[in-house]
Amino acid sequence: MSKKPIIGIAGNRRLDPENGLLRDYVSHGFIQGVERAGGLPLVLPIADNDTARQYVSMVDKIILPGGQNVNPALYGQENHAQNEDHFFEERDLFELALLAECLKRNKPIFTICRGTQLMNVALGGSLHQAIYHHWQEESADSLTQEILIKHDSPLGLIYGRQNKINSFHHQSIDRLADELEVIARDPKDGTIEAIQFKDSGIAYLGVQWHPELLIDSRPIDQKLFDFVVREL
Numbered sequence: 001m002s003k004k005p006i007i008g009i010a011g012n013r014r015l016d017p018e019n020g021l022l023r024d025y026v027s028h029g030f031i032q033g034v035e036r037a038g039g040l041p042l043v044l045p046i047a048d049n050d051t052a053r054q055y056v057s058m059v060d061k062i063i064l065p066g067g068q069n070v071n072p073a074l075y076g077q078e079n080h081a082q083n084e085d086h087f088f089e090e091r092d093l094f095e096l097a098l099l100a101e102c103l104k105r106n107k108p109i110f111t112i113c114r115g116t117q118l119m120n121v122a123l124g125g126s127l128h129q130a131i132y133h134h135w136q137e138e139s140a141d142s143l144t145q146e147i148l149i150k151h152d153s154p155l156g157l158i159y160g161r162q163n164k165i166n167s168f169h170h171q172s173i174d175r176l177a178d179e180l181e182v183i184a185r186d187p188k189d190g191t192i193e194a195i196q197f198k199d200s201g202i203a204y205l206g207v208q209w210h211p212e213l214l215i216d217s218r219p220i221d222q223k224l225f226d227f228v229v230r231e232l
Contacts, residue, residue: 004040005229008059010095010115011045012067013088026065029212033225034063036215044098046090052097061108061203061232064095064115066210069171075126096122108203108232113169116195116206123177134167134191140213142166145186147193147209153183154205154232155194158223165193165209172208203232 009031011024024045034041044055044062056062068088072079074096079087095115099122102109111119117127136144143164149156173192176182184194184207193208205228211221 004038005060006042006058007034007039007061007063007229008042008044008055008098009034009063010065010098011043012065012091013046027212029210029215030063030065033212033215033222034229036222037226037229039229046094049093049097052094053101056098056101056105056107059107061110061228062098062102063228064098064109064111064118065212066113066115066168067091068114069129070114070117070121070127072127072129075121077126077129080129092118103202106202108228109206110204110228110232111206112212113208113210114171116208117169117171117173119204119206120173120177120180120195123179125173125177125180126175128172128174130170131172131191132170133189134169134172134186136167140166140168140210141217143214143218145209146188147184148187149194150183153194153196154227155183155207155224158227159220163220166213167209169208205232 009026011026013024016023026043031041069086071087071092095118138144145165145167147165148162149159151161180195181198182192183196195206197204211224214221
């Protein structure tokens, strides 16, 4: 039996209001997407920088999911949009350490929503702190927004030149880091919906939508996980 690639999925942490207990977790869609693609999912609880480096040494690839907003202090701005409880500094620092170690070791990285924004910030880019038209009221498996995709990108090979996505984010990329390039946008307002490195030797893909919430209703989003696990 061939060895399954180990896919580290960065965890989040929330206080359960019903019993006051802290819970470390990831959305089950990530577990399903990785398993269906033939990978072995490994949840990485939030920890310190040394532990982050150890985690990276244990896995073949990393996924950074969505969640809290990225603290504007990380890209040199004051907070103009959110209350402090919308941020999670320990998670920011942990995931920045994961990204740095993956890039150092040239291990593939897949980021979603907040994770994509954090990669941009890690490389010197900035974010729009508050946008008000990219959080849909419809269910998570509803496709509410159009995207235009660079045809020769990995996403173009999966989704085609144009497609639709779900959308759940209050922040978005503003100034793109110099090392990155845009491979998908919202045609209506230009919002950046997917990025990769200009250097094709760096295995990275970042999307702004939530394919993990679509894999049961749309097979094409499972194909994205297939690509991440098997090819990225």
